[in-house]
Amino acid sequence: MDHPSKVIAIQMCSGVEPSVxxxxLVRQLEELNLQQPALVCLPEAWLAFCHTSQDSVILSATNTYWITKLKLLCRNYGIWLAAGTIALPHDNERYVAASLLFNDTGDIVAQYNKMHLFDVDVDDNTQGYRESSHCAAGTEVKVVDSPFGRIGLSVCYDVRFPGLYQKMVDQGAQLLLIPSAFTTVTGAAHWQPLLQARAIETQCYVVAAAQVGIHENGRKTFGHSLILSPWGTVLADAKGTCGAVQGDIDLAELMQIRTKMPVQAHNRFKSEFYE
Incomplete structure (x- = not known):
């Protein structure tokens, strides 16, 4: 890639109904009026932010319909699409939070299943989250080639586990995708520091499309979709409103940063956890 390319994070306040x-998403793509190759990134649970995890299990059986429609969107708009997460069947009682990456001809070039599941207590209106009750954890690190550089796929709670991102860099990652639905409590405290840490320590671009606002299911999410440079600079921030933010990926700048400060060559603690 000789010239900078466009990345876009679409911030959403998703409800429970996939069609809505x-x-x-379609309205956002129409308004963007893209004139160059672009990677469009969606938040975690963008297609359906369900009332219960059991509802996600039920919906997972029919979500291939929406995947077919996303393939058509990519072809019609000439975009690559990182489709946040979509619930897909794992077994009769569980789903996987699948992050699908589509190319501009509508092919799925990668599927990453969320590895770290959010089983925590939070001082918000929900109080506690037990994602593992109906979601099965993924097991594979995913790094794939694209016109925007080598992309490493991850989801939300993954951002707290730097070993995963070190493994991605070991596999050549240059752009990290972190679709999320951070709570307002954890988001206010940790969202931007965590994302900047991942960008700085890996010397990668980061695109983190997020959910925002008060949702039909009662959840409250933090927003602030971010695009970050490999230096940790905030290139775009969606703050607290729905809509799209854009930034440029410049791999020449990335290589310059890595050449001047060769962190990976100096790293004496290579991750072995994900071997």
């Missing part, structure tokens, strides 16, 4: 969330 899908139409919001």
């Amino acid at each position: 969330n899908y139409q919001y």
Whole structure:
């Protein structure tokens, strides 16, 4: 890639009905009026932010319909699409939070299943989250080639585990995707520091598309979708509103940063956890 390319994070306040969330995506793509190759990134649970995890299990059986529609969108708009997460079947009682990456001809070039599941207590209106009750954890690190550089796929709670991102860099990652639905409590305290740490320590671009606002299911999410440079600079921040933010990926700048400060060559603690 000789010239900078465009990355876009679409911030959403997804509801429980897939058709409504899908139409919001279509409206955003129409308004963007893209004139160059672009990577469009969606938040975690963008297609359906369900009332219960059991609802996600039920929906997972029919979500291939929406995947077919996303393939058509990519072809029609000429975009690459990182489709946040979509619930796909694992077994009769569980789903996987699948992050699908589509190319501009509508092919799925990668599927990453969220590895770290959010089983925590938070001082918000929900109080506690037990994602593992109906979601099965993924097991594979995913780094793939694209016109925007080598992309490493991850999801939300993954951002707290730097060993995963070190493994991605070991596999050549240059752009990290972190679609999320951070709570307002954890988001206010940790969202931007965690993302900047991942960008700085890996010397990668980071695109983190997020959910925002008060949702039909009662959840409250933090927003502030971010695009970060390999130096940790905030290139775009969606703050507290729905909509799209854009930034440029410049691999020449990335290589310059890595050449001047060869962190990976100096690293004496290579991750072995994900071997």
